[in-house]
Amino acid sequence: MMKRMIRQAALVAAVTLGAAFVGVTHAETPIQITSEGGASISTETNTLTYMENVVFFHADQNLKVTCDRLEIVQAKAPAADEAKEEGETEEGAEGGEEREAQIETAIAIGNVVITKVDADGNEKIGKCERAVFDAKTNNVTMSGSPSLLDRKNLISAAKPSTVFILKESGEHQFKGPIKTRFVGNDDAN
Numbered sequence: 001m002m003k004r005m006i007r008q009a010a011l012v013a014a015v016t017l018g019a020a021f022v023g024v025t026h027a028e029t030p031i032q033i034t035s036e037g038g039a040s041i042s043t044e045t046n047t048l049t050y051m052e053n054v055v056f057f058h059a060d061q062n063l064k065v066t067c068d069r070l071e072i073v074q075a076k077a078p079a080a081d082e083a084k085e086e087g088e089t090e091e092g093a094e095g096g097e098e099r100e101a102q103i104e105t106a107i108a109i110g111n112v113v114i115t116k117v118d119a120d121g122n123e124k125i126g127k128c129e130r131a132v133f134d135a136k137t138n139n140v141t142m143s144g145s146p147s148l149l150d151r152k153n154l155i156s157a158a159k160p161s162t163v164f165i166l167k168e169s170g171e172h173q174f175k176g177p178i179k180t181r182f183v184g185n186d187d188a189n
Contacts, residue, residue, distance in 0.1 A: 030058075030059040030060060031056075031057070031058050031059070032055075032056075032057045032059075033050055033054065033055070033056050033057075033070070034054070034055045035050040035051055035052055035053060035054040035055075035070070036051075036052040036053040037050075037051035037052025037053070038050075038051060038052075039051065045073070046073060046074040046075070046076060046104075047071055047072065047073050047074075048071070048072045048074075049069065049070070049071045049072075050069065050070040050071075051068075051069050052068065052069075053066075053068070054066065054067050054068065054069060054070045054108075056070060056108075061116070062116060062117040062118070063114070063115070063116050064113075064114075064115045064116075065108055065112070065113070065114050065115075065131075066111070066112070066113045067108035067109060067110055067111060067112045067113070067131075068109060068110025068111050069108070069109040069110055070106070070107070070108050070109075071105075071106070071107040071109070072103060072105075072106050072107075073103070073104045073105045073106070073107070074102065074103060074104060075102040075103065075104040075135075102135065103133075103135045104135055105132060105133060105134055105135065106132075106133040107130070107131070107132050107133075108130070108131040108132075109129070109130050110129060110130075111129070112126075112127065112128050112129060112130065112131045112142075112144075113125065113126070113127050114126040114127075114131060114140075122150075122151055123149075123151070124148070124149065124150050125148070125149040126140075126142055126146065126147070126148050126149075126164075126166070127146065127147045127149075128142040128143060128144050128145065128146035128147070128164070129143065129144025129145060130142070130143045130144050131143075137167075138167070138168035139165055139166065139167050139168070140165070140166040141163060141164070141165050141166075142163065142164040142165075142166065143161075143162075143163045143164075144160060145157050145160045145162075146162065146163070146164040148164060148166075148172070151183075152183035153180075153181065153182050153183055154179075154180070154181045155172075155174065155178055155179070155180050155181075156178065156179050156180075157176065157177070157178060157179075158176070158177035158178055158179050159176055159177050161176055162174065162175065162176030162177060162178060163175045163176060
């Protein structure tokens with residue numbers, strides 16, 4: 001069970017973090033998560049936590065997230081009665097197969113840097129102290145003096161309490177005072 005939880009949490013978190021930032025999902029992708037402080041698992045809270053200089057890399061999405069700590073919270077499995085009502089065994093799906101883990105949230109904490117390179121080679125960089133991916137909405141909420149650099153254009157918090165919400169659709173919301181610097185495209189050069 002522990003091995004399954006680690007494998008599924010890492011895969012689901014990687015796919016969903018990538019999806020939230022760029023609006024694309026892909027079920028089978030090469031993902032790598034490293035940390036200098038190791039990892040811990042809580043079966044009580046369904047949480048997998050990576051600590052110290054965490055680097056999350058999603059090769060197919062050209063997505064890299066670095067942070068001090070990464071917490072991946074899996075959704076709680078339905079109660080045994082609910083699973084039986086749906087015709088599933090206690091081990092998981094029909095026929096005794098294990099149920100796929102679903103992520104509830106992924107939380108990057110401390111010195112968070114999200115870097116995405118699109119198909120045209122344009123780099124987007126988000127920085128903050130805390131980034132939370134919500135699987136229900138596919139939104140990433142950045143807090144703690146967030147900033148977003150798209151090519152040379154920069155949007156940054158004017159106060160540490162400002163919150164950025166990055167939606168899967170590409171729409172962004174900025175709650176609180178912001179500063180914006182528009183420089184233009186490199187195409188003109």
